[in-house]
Amino acid sequence: MIEWLLIPAAYLLGSISSAIIVCRVMGLPDPRAEGSGNPGATNVMRIGGKKAATITLLGDMLKGLIPVLLAQILDVGPVILSAVVLAAFLGHLYPVFFGFAGGKGVATSFGVLLGANWMLGLAVGLTWFVVYKLFKISSLSALVGATLAPFYVYLIMGMQPLVYVAALIAVILIWRHKTNIQRLLAGEEK
Template structure:
C-alpha cells in the first residue's frame, strides 16, 4: 500500500513549474503574465529566448519522466503505473504550488511516454518532428503526436490501463489546445 504514495508524489513533482522557476532564476517576467500567459516552453521562448525555453522544456519533460521511472523501479503493477503517469501530467496542468495554473502538458506528456518505455518516447517525438518539419507549426505537431499516442501505447506496450490513461491525456491535451485548434482551422496559427 505504501507504493500508492507514488501517486500524490508524482502530482507534487509535476506541480513544480519549470517555466516559472526558470524565468525567476534568469530574471525574466512571470510567463503567466507575459506573452500567451501559458507557463510552458513556447511562451518562455517568447519571453527569454531559446536557452530559457530549452531548460524549461527539459524540466517539464523530467517532471513526467522521473516519477514514472521511480514507479517502474519499484516494480508497480500497470494500474498504479497508469495512476503515476496521470498524476505527474495533472500536476503540470494544475500545479499545487502555483495557483493551479499550469502549462498545456506537451513536454510532460512526452516525459511520461519516455518513462513508460524509451521506444514509445522515441516514436512520439519522431511523430512530432516529422509533422513539424512538414507543417512548420509546433502546436499542430503536438496535436498529431498526442492524438496518435494511445495507438502507439497499444501497439508498443499493449497494456489496457496505460492505453486508457493515454486516451485521457490525449483528450486533455486537445482540450488545452482548443485555441490553437481554432487558429489552425482559420489559418492563423504561428
C-alpha cells in the same frame, strides 16, 4: 504500500512549474503575465529566448519522466504506473504550488510516456518531429503526437490501463489547445 505514495509524489513533482522557476532565476517576467500567459516552454521562448525555453522544456519533461521511471524501478503494476503517469501530467496542468494554473502539458506528457516505455517515447517524439518538419507548426505536431499516443501504447505495450490514460491525456491536450486549433483552422497559427 510505498508504491501508492508514488501517485501523490508524482502529482507534487508535476506541480513544480519549470517556466516560473526558470523565469525567476533568469530575471525574466512571470510567464503567466507575459506573452500568451501560459507557463510553458513556448511562451518562455517568446519572453526569454531559446536558452530559457530549452531549460523549461527539459524541466517539464523531467518532472514527468522521473516519477514514472521510479515507478518502473519499483516494478509497480500497470494500474499504479498508469496512475503515476496521469498524476505527474495533471500536476503540470493543475499545480498545487501555483494556484492550479499550469501549462498545456506537451513536454510533461512526452516525459511520462518516455518513462513508461522508451519505444513509446521514441514513437511520439518521431511523430512530433516528422509533423513539425512537414508543417513547421509546433502545436499541430504536439496534437498529432498526442492523438496517436494511445495507438502507440496499444501497439508497443498491448492492451492495458495506459492505453486509456494516454487517450485521456490526448483529450486533455486537445482541449488545452483549443485556441491553437481555432487558429490552425483559420490558417493563423504560427
